[in-house]
Amino acid sequence: MSESIGNEMYTLRINGQDRPVVDAWVGESLLYVLRERLELPGAKGACEQGECGSCTVLMDGDAVCSCLVMAATAVGAEIVTVEGLIEKDPSMAATAEVIASQITDVQQAFITEGGVQCGFCTPGLIVAVHHLLDKNPDPTELQVKESISGNICRCTGYGRIFAAVEAVVQVRKASR
Amino acid sequence: MSTVKQDTRLRDILGTSALRPDGVAKVMGSFSFSSDMWAENMLWGATLRSPHPYARIISIDTTAALLISGVSAVITAQDVPGKATYGLISADQPVFASEFVRYMGEPVAAIAADHPETCRRALAAIIVNYEVLAPVVDPELAMLATTEQIHPDGNLIRHQKIICGDPQISGDITVEGHYTIGMQDQAFLGLEAAMAFPDSGGKGVELHIATQWLHEDRGQIAACLKLPEDNVRLVLGGVGGAFGAREDISLQVHCCLLALHTGRPIKMQYSREESFFGHVHRHPAKIWMKHHATKEGKIVKVESRMVFDGGAYTSTSPAVLINGITHTQGPYQCDNAVVDGYAVRTNNPPCGAMRGFGVVQACFAHESQMDKLAQACGLSPVEVRLINAMHTGDKLITGQAMESVAPVERCIRETDAIPMPEPLAANANVLEFPGGSGRTADRQNIVRGIGWGVSMKNLMYSEGFDDYATARCTLSNGIASLKFATSEVGQGFVTLAPQIARSVLGVDDVVFETSDTQIGSAGSTSASRQTWMSGGAVDGACRLVRERLFEHVGELHNIDPIRLMIEHTDVIDTIGTFRISVTEATQGITLSETFEHHHRKTEDLDANGQGNCHVAFAFVAHRAVVDVDIELGLVKVVQIATAQDVGRVLNPLSAIGQIEGGIAQGLGLAVMEEIIMDNGRVKNPSFTDYLLPTALDAPSVVAIMIEEPEPQAPLGAKGIGEPPCISVTPAIVAAIRAATGKALSRVPVRPQDICL
Numbered sequence: 061m062s063e064s065i066g067n068e069m070y071t072l073r074i075n076g077q078d079r080p081v082v083d084a085w086v087g088e089s090l091l092y093v094l095r096e097r098l099e100l101p102g103a104k105g106a107c108e109q110g111e112c113g114s115c116t117v118l119m120d121g122d123a124v125c126s127c128l129v130m131a132a133t134a135v136g137a138e139i140v141t142v143e144g145l146i147e148k149d150p151s152m153a154a155t156a157e158v159i160a161s162q163i164t165d166v167q168q169a170f171i172t173e174g175g176v177q178c179g180f181c182t183p184g185l186i187v188a189v190h191h192l193l194d195k196n197p198d199p200t201e202l203q204v205k206e207s208i209s210g211n212i213c214r215c216t217g218y219g220r221i222f223a224a225v226e227a228v229v230q231v232r233k234a235s236r
Numbered sequence: 237m238s239t240v241k242q243d244t245r246l247r248d249i250l251g252t253s254a255l256r257p258d259g260v261a262k263v264m265g266s267f268s269f270s271s272d273m274w275a276e277n278m279l280w281g282a283t284l285r286s287p288h289p290y291a292r293i294i295s296i297d298t299t300a301a302l303l304i305s306g307v308s309a310v311i312t313a314q315d316v317p318g319k320a321t322y323g324l325i326s327a328d329q330p331v332f333a334s335e336f337v338r339y340m341g342e343p344v345a346a347i348a349a350d351h352p353e354t355c356r357r358a359l360a361a362i363i364v365n366y367e368v369l370a371p372v373v374d375p376e377l378a379m380l381a382t383t384e385q386i387h388p389d390g391n392l393i394r395h396q397k398i399i400c401g402d403p404q405i406s407g408d409i410t411v412e413g414h415y416t417i418g419m420q421d422q423a424f425l426g427l428e429a430a431m432a433f434p435d436s437g438g439k440g441v442e443l444h445i446a447t448q449w450l451h452e453d454r455g456q457i458a459a460c461l462k463l464p465e466d467n468v469r470l471v472l473g474g475v476g477g478a479f480g481a482r483e484d485i486s487l488q489v490h491c492c493l494l495a496l497h498t499g500r501p502i503k504m505q506y507s508r509e510e511s512f513f514g515h516v517h518r519h520p521a522k523i524w525m526k527h528h529a530t531k532e533g534k535i536v537k538v539e540s541r542m543v544f545d546g547g548a549y550t551s552t553s554p555a556v557l558i559n560g561i562t563h564t565q566g567p568y569q570c571d572n573a574v575v576d577g578y579a580v581r582t583n584n585p586p587c588g589a590m591r592g593f594g595v596v597q598a599c600f601a602h603e604s605q606m607d608k609l610a611q612a613c614g615l616s617p618v619e620v621r622l623i624n625a626m627h628t629g630d631k632l633i634t635g636q637a638m639e640s641v642a643p644v645e646r647c648i649r650e651t652d653a654i655p656m657p658e659p660l661a662a663n664a665n666v667l668e669f670p671g672g673s674g675r676t677a678d679r680q681n682i683v684r685g686i687g688w689g690v691s692m693k694n695l696m697y698s699e700g701f702d703d704y705a706t707a708r709c710t711l712s713n714g715i716a717s718l719k720f721a722t723s724e725v726g727q728g729f730v731t732l733a734p735q736i737a738r739s740v741l742g743v744d745d746v747v748f749e750t751s752d753t754q755i756g757s758a759g760s761t762s763a764s765r766q767t768w769m770s771g772g773a774v775d776g777a778c779r780l781v782r783e784r785l786f787e788h789v790g791e792l793h794n795i796d797p798i799r800l801m802i803e804h805t806d807v808i809d810t811i812g813t814f815r816i817s818v819t820e821a822t823q824g825i826t827l828s829e830t831f832e833h834h835h836r837k838t839e840d841l842d843a844n845g846q847g848n849c850h851v852a853f854a855f856v857a858h859r860a861v862v863d864v865d866i867e868l869g870l871v872k873v874v875q876i877a878t879a880q881d882v883g884r885v886l887n888p889l890s891a892i893g894q895i896e897g898g899i900a901q902g903l904g905l906a907v908m909e910e911i912i913m914d915n916g917r918v919k920n921p922s923f924t925d926y927l928l929p930t931a932l933d934a935p936s937v938v939a940i941m942i943e944e945p946e947p948q949a950p951l952g953a954k955g956i957g958e959p960p961c962i963s964v965t966p967a968i969v970a971a972i973r974a975a976t977g978k979a980l981s982r983v984p985v986r987p988q989d990i991c992l
Contacts, residue, residue: 085351085353092352096274101265101268102265102266104425104426104476105271105427106425106426106476106923107508107924108507108509109508109922111922111923112425141265142264143266159260160260163260163263163264167260167263167264168263170263171255171256171259171263173889174889174890176263177726177727177728177893178475178476178725179261179263179269179474179476179726180269180425180477181425182262182263182265183262183263183264183265186265202667202668205932205934206667206673206931206932208931209672209930209931209932210930211931212923212928214423214897214900214928215425215477215726215897216893216900217893217896217897217899217900217929217934218900218934219892219893219896219934219937220889220896221931222931222934
């Protein structure tokens, strides 16, 4: 890092952990800091303008585009990224089978219903759908469409993504 | 939303909705896209681009940029050790512009620095002195000999005509029109990104890259670097969509040059704005078309003139042009044709491959014409298409016989039988109105319309090109290992390949080796070709291994191998009781075979556009139902009904994903997606200004897959990637015409085209 860029130091609260950020430039976005400084590449950058939703994370329970948040202003906020949706059991080894068994119902439904193709929009959509279903466990089809209309998917045409959300809603309903 | 029938999967063989093996990583965010790479000691690379569509470079001063702390290298055209230019068909595009810049955004220099912000500052510090020239932006003018030739190779990239049958013949009825197709962007989500690692000593480089065709990239890169191809190793980085935009070189050469120049790993990653300048787009085109027909509506002759704007460099323009003109007739019988096609160089952005590849443009014209013909003959859109529907064995306007299964009639009839959607309810939510979340439409101004589109699309590469695919299968201890250079861009080849191996070999465990250039080419992930070509290669390699397995088992158990077959996961004796599991039969042995799949040979077109230039074809019908706010010009696509000729469904879940995804892209071209040009300048290089279909724009899709296995295809399956996006565009426009009575001769249809 060249000296002219900056040497900011602050701590973010991410996925339940305090994560110090050192030697940062004050202009860095939360997306950049997550991906390039904190080894959390799950949030993706695809438009830098808050249009595509690929970088969606939760900040104090709200879904935000991390590309639009200056990282240094996120100090004190409770941030959850796609990596933080899974409750890992530390007693179990991180084998492929164990990891697959730990993914959330939303993540599993995206796989089984065909909601994943190239996968670039997927992490943002997973976060957005968790956010939606936490706030509204029984959304109408239109509410689903509106709530994820800030997440652009170029591959699927959305049909299988709607099917994934619907599948989660039905399973959650049945288990209530 | 259409539903997919999913049978209980006992084993993930062909025909089942096997799930993506990369699905878990992708939903967790741990899948490594090329933009997710990181390396110790790495630098960031960035590109300086021309702000002008056409200018002479007087001087480039990099002194100030090099003095910035954190900057390790600034390179320009003089730092390219090998070939100064590259290109898929003609190497006419400079790695860096030196004398002229010919389009806005053309690379002029590249830098390596320690932070993206340092890169931004260093790029701003490079001083390029330009003599700005008047750009040549109108292809009609550009193709004239009297116009300034903006490239040493001239402005006419390719001219090809087709003359078939009796060019003088006429019909009882003629209909004609002039059609315009705007410049569409592939807009994949995963931006261009790569990481290059220099070999110690600078004699080679390893590039991890999101691309559609590793081997083609390697050839072009090695030539520019002046390195033997063996010293340039390409590894497939995770690809976030492609749709044609990753077929050409973008940052590949720059990234490798910077790595060799600095001796350090270089990460390059475009921003969205840079991506709009960094890859080719769908060709804008102007098409005149005239149909002659009997009074009963039977096509007698088609005439057309097509002009494709290729932009500043050749890319795949010659092939796009040939696709366009050879699909003039669409999926209809036609004995006589006069077609004249031009691909022209201008100072607009270079255009090349995008899903549908020239056929999208031709289809918008021929389907608009079919509706005019229907009206002139007093027929319905369905009737006129049925009367003219092509069949297997028909002769195309190129003289080539239609040897593919051609269920055009079935596509139309089965689409027609799909129930219509419910009318817009009196109490419908405003979100369902045209304009969606804008909440602007007024219920009383909304009019519903229905429209049709039918298309044919060639599969694989044409005109004599042998775009073969290679795969290796290694079977040991009950595990099949597959190696191929096939680019997985999201389409699902990584799902299909293990399905093939399981079906052929009776194994359940299938693993992949790295997709890289350490095996023969797989050809490009484009032209709807990988299921057929790489699928054929995997199938072939697995079959060779199965032969070896039968020989091994036969020898060991004294059975003629010809009596052996695979049943589920066992090798069995077809006329005896012997049975052994494949896992047990392969303990301690390793059987490995490599197979190249070649499609049948094709040939060039002659001067009159005659020749067997295409390998095979697929067909599809689309019916669109739209609601239009006629006052505001807003459109909501309510339903797309479709029946697609797929040959054979190998994975229902993957297939419906291709169909729905393609339809969304065709919808984009119909009503919202366009790169807007102003005298060579791109006006909307962002996702704020270049509009893409969102979840609220997605129509209800009702899809039928017509399964008539294609004898030529190794697995009986046709490519399914491109057809969904082709005729859906004219179907939507026809539906808007039906709702509004407007002629609508251009796509995308803009609000002002409807309401002004």
